[in-house]
Amino acid sequence: MRTILGLVGLSIPVLGVLGLFSLSGGLRGLVTDTLGRIQGVMVVRQGAPTPVFSDLSADLGATLEKIPGVRVAAPEVWKVAPAVEGVAAFSVGGLAKGLWSKGPSKGFFDISVVVGEDIASHRRLKNAIGPKAILPPEQGGGRYLEPGDRGRPHVIISKRTAEMHRDAAGVPKRVGDTLRIGDKPFKIVGIYETKSMILDAVILMDIETARALLGVSEDTVSAYYLEMDDPSRMGQVAAAIEAAAPNVSAMRVSEFQAPYGAILDQLDTLLLMTVSLALAVGVVGIVNTMLMSTTERFVEFGVLRANGWSRADILALVTAESATLALMAGLLGSVLALAGIELANQFVGGGVRLPVTPGLFVAGLGLSTATGLLGGLYPAWQASQLVPMDAIRIGSR
Structure with a gap:
């Protein structure tokens, strides 16, 4: 014995x-797979581990687009979301719950992040993940952000977020439903799915709408997502950006694996x-x-x-x-x-x-x-x- x-x-x-x-x-495999899908350069404030903790001048975009090799410089606002449907965005003890459930949960990796996109510049991107991830019509995917959504309380959420916030009958949120973020109601116009808990935590909206929700001034953005004329020259272009714009870091999205x-x-x-x-x-x-x-x-x-x-x-x-x-x-x-x-x-x-x-x-x-x-x-x-x-x-x- x-x-x-x-x-x-x-x-x-x-x-x-x-x-x-x-x-x-x-x-680690999740992070590598998720960031490997995004082919571009992210410009953030020097020392910021992610766009959520970054702030840059809104005037920087014009400078970035003048740098040879940059095709599009799309400004974005990133912040941790206020309470969604009255549920706090951050749950310290929920790591295991967030991992070991395919269904709805509210754990560490279910922290919702609001991303405000400049619709006009993002529509010029050729390799953006968002539009490709919208669910097909037969699954109620709706649509991606359009110019008519500018300044309006319209959002795109993930299928996972929709399942986390069900109505009284247990039905997940659908296109046309209202999602309350903080104390403001938003209309759901699209639902996407990437099958990555990192990407599926994002709530997308117009950048002006995000600024109003999050209290971000009009002359501030969190980051710029850059698409190149020649993706093979990302490293050289990133170096040129850091030389031209002091106090910023220009990194391939895949390099965010380090933080x-x-x-x-x-x-x-x-x-x-x-x-x-x-x-x-x-x-x-x-x-x-x-x-x-x-x-x-x-x-x-x-x-x-x-x-x-x-x-x-x-x-x-x-x-x-x-x-x-x-x-x-x-x-x-x-x-x-x-x-x-x-x-x-x-x-x-x-x-x-x-x-x-x-x-x-x-x-x-x-x-x-x-x-x-x-x-x-x-x-x-x-x-x-x-x-x-x-x-x-x-x-x-």
Whole structure:
């Protein structure tokens, strides 16, 4: 029973570590896939991690469009949305809820972001994601923003947002319905779906409407989305922009992975600290199991020493037993983790796919074996120090 408890005690933290690695890999894959879809350069204030935290002059657009290679400079206003339908936009404790549900939820990754677009300049974009993501007519997709929406309380929301805010009968929001943002009502004119929880958190509207809602002055924008004449020259054009406009950063949209990566690194650290506590408990369990095992086998060790076994032989024997126990725990934890990940992938939503790789299995076995070796060193050393006759006498009591 003691061996079984030690086995289970170590397999649980192994399960936790592998689950963490898979979750982290899934989130990083989501960010990479999402940003990889957007082919353009984003201009933000220098040091701003995302457009939400950026502010630029509205006059900068004219300067940007004069730079050789820039085809369109489309101004945008980005801000975290006020309460949507009376529900606060930010929920600290909802990470797991937002991830593990394909249906409506209000979690960390469901923070709604208002993006105000300059309709005229955005209609000149050739590779914009928004118009292509509108649901087909048979699914009630409606339409994208048009010049007639300028200054009017019209919005485009994602299918996920529509499902999060249902009416009293449980019916998701539809085109023509009203969506209340803050204390203002907005008419839904279009519904889109990208299957990315990052992109599907956006509520689109005209830039003037967004300024009025969010209290942003007319001479301020959050960012400029730039489309190039020659996409292969994005790097050179971005460098030219930073040289021509001080205190701004011009980056390919894919380069925004770095700020997201930093956030995920901090999340990894926090979760690893939590799992490390469970791992420490597993080490204590291994030490306790092996100490009790060596105590009960004093006679065996004494006989082995009397028959010519050296202290090094006893040390190697007990250490190998500890490593074997840990390896079995790692095998159990890894199998449970891989099965759990496969099961979770049947329910996870928002474009997240938890990876299952041979590397995870190897990492689980390696972690458990190393833990077992560490936990077995002291019991092995104690057993190796026994004097043969004393060990036989003590063990015979």
